Amino acid sequence: MSRKVLISVFIFLQFFAASLAGAQVMAGLMKSGESVSVSASIKPLQLIAAAITADAVINEPGLIIGPAQDPHHPFLRPSERTTLAEADILLWVGPQLEEALSESIETAPARVINTYALIQENGMTVTGPADPHVWLSTQNARLIAEALTLELAERDTVNRQLYENNRNNFFNSLDSLDAEINTALAGLQEIPFAVYHNAFRYYEQQYGLSHIASYTGNEELKPGIRKVLEVRELLADNNVNCLLLEPSNNPEEISQLTGREMKLISIDILGFDYAANKTGYRDFMSGITQAIKTCLQP
Numbered sequence: 001m002s003r004k005v006l007i008s009v010f011i012f013l014q015f016f017a018a019s020l021a022g023a024q025v026m027a028g029l030m031k032s033g034e035s036v037s038v039s040a041s042i043k044p045l046q047l048i049a050a051a052i053t054a055d056a057v058i059n060e061p062g063l064i065i066g067p068a069q070d071p072h073h074p075f076l077r078p079s080e081r082t083t084l085a086e087a088d089i090l091l092w093v094g095p096q097l098e099e100a101l102s103e104s105i106e107t108a109p110a111r112v113i114n115t116y117a118l119i120q121e122n123g124m125t126v127t128g129p130a131d132p133h134v135w136l137s138t139q140n141a142r143l144i145a146e147a148l149t150l151e152l153a154e155r156d157t158v159n160r161q162l163y164e165n166n167r168n169n170f171f172n173s174l175d176s177l178d179a180e181i182n183t184a185l186a187g188l189q190e191i192p193f194a195v196y197h198n199a200f201r202y203y204e205q206q207y208g209l210s211h212i213a214s215y216t217g218n219e220e221l222k223p224g225i226r227k228v229l230e231v232r233e234l235l236a237d238n239n240v241n242c243l244l245l246e247p248s249n250n251p252e253e254i255s256q257l258t259g260r261e262m263k264l265i266s267i268d269i270l271g272f273d274y275a276a277n278k279t280g281y282r283d284f285m286s287g288i289t290q291a292i293k294t295c296l297q298p
Contacts (some may be wrong), residue, residue, distance in 0.1 A: 036156045038148070039064055039087035041098050042071055043271045044135035045115065045144065047281035049091060051170040052148050054278035056159050062087060064101070067272045071098050072220060084108060089151050091115060091144070097132035111151055115144050126201040129217055133269060136288070137202035138174045141281060145170055166278070173282050181207055181289045188296040193242035194235060196249050199269055203288065212238050215257070219248065223257075232259040242295035265295040 038053060039062035040046035049061035062083035065074045071093075076084070084090070084101075087110040094116035095102045105112055119125065119134045123143045134140045149167040153160040189208040198214035213234040215223040223231070234240070235258055245254060245266045254264060271284040 036152060037062065037086055037088045038152070039083050039090050039110070041065055041090075041092035041101060042135075043274070043276075044269075044281065044284065045091040045093070046276050047271060047274060047284055048135070048141055048144050048170075049148055050276040050280055051173075051278050051282075052145055052152065052163055052166050054166050056156075056162055056166075058156070058159075060276055063276070064092075065098065071270070073100055074098070088155065089113065089148065091148065093132045093134065096130050111155075113144070113147050113151065115140075115147075118143055118147055124202060124206060126205055128201075131199070131201050133199045133202055135202075136200060136269060136285075137206045138178055138285060139206060140202065142171060142174060169278070170281075173279070177282050177285060180286065184289050184293050185209070185296075188293065191242070191296045192238045192240045193244065193296060194231065194240050195244045196254060197246055199246070200244065203292075209292070211244075212240055219246070228257050232257070235260055235262070244292065244295060263295050265291050267291045 036058050038049050038058065040049050041064045043063060043065075046061050046063045053061060064076065064080050064084050065071050066077075066080060069075065074080075081104075084104055085108060087108065090105065090108060090110040090112045092098055092101065092105060092112065092114065094114045096116050115134055116132055119140050123134065123140045124137050135144070145167055149163050152163045156163070185207055192212040193209075194213040194215075195211045196215045197219045198211070198217045199219070200209075200211065204210055213231045215227060215231055240260075241262050243254070243258065243262050243264050245251065245264055247266055247268050249266065251264045251266070255262070267288055269288070271280075271287075274280045274284045274287070
């Protein structure tokens with residue numbers, strides 16, 4: 001074989017090897033990005049996840065319990081069961097909120113992040129009965145975001161820097177959000193208010209609020225006549241004019257319990273009106289703040 005032919009074969013082999021290596025790298029990039037599937041049990045956790053996965057190759061974080069579903073007793077559609085079963089990383093609050101999902105999550109192949117347990121170990125907690133509404137604190141949202149970032153960075157090393165940058169941007173946005181919330185509520189912390197369902201304790205603790213009365217600690221249980229009279233007396237004695245409700249509450253029915261004219265403001269603490277994108281959680285918490293401010297203002 002001539003020297004010219006040998007050189008040509010060598011060049012061809014070098015080009016082929018380089019092309020093959022490049023194809024393998026590209027395949028690795030696509031596989032790394034597309035193979036990580038993140039799902040969340042409830043919308044607020046999906047909003048946090050979306051802030052961390054923004055601009056990545058992976059799909060939008062899946063949502064297991066959709067609108068019009070009760071997290072305590074969800075009836076999952078086939079598509080929602082698929083979302084749960086196919087997740088590589090799964091965020092849920094824990095059996096304190098979604099007990100009906102416990103068996104499915106225990107047998108799921110996903111890496112599961114129990115956010116209630118995470119917060120009890122490292123986050124902002126509240127005294128009294130167990131309160132699963134951990135997402136109503138930006139301090140806790142930071143911890144949830146950090147835990148998810150670590151999992152994603154480990155599983156998808158190609159996009160590690162992207163996830164970490166998203167986390168940092170999310171933290172910065174929460175810093176500015178906290179300042180905005182404190183400004184919005186300035187001068188309103190001492191105004192008495194009531195809640196129908198005692199679900200706002202994390203938000204109240206972080207931002208210096210404290211409700212004077214609540215009708216129930218369990219949204220599935222209606223208050224008895226003794227409780228209604230007790231709350232009615234507290235409302236009158238403290239001249240309470242603001243009552244926070246949730247979409248499942250009927251304002252007309254609730255107004256008959258109070259014994260006085262009040263502002264009844266409904267807040268969706270599951271955030272179904274917000275898009276799952278990089279600003280979704282921020283928008284959600286800002287919306288809650290505006291609703292509370294409206295209720296508290298004279």
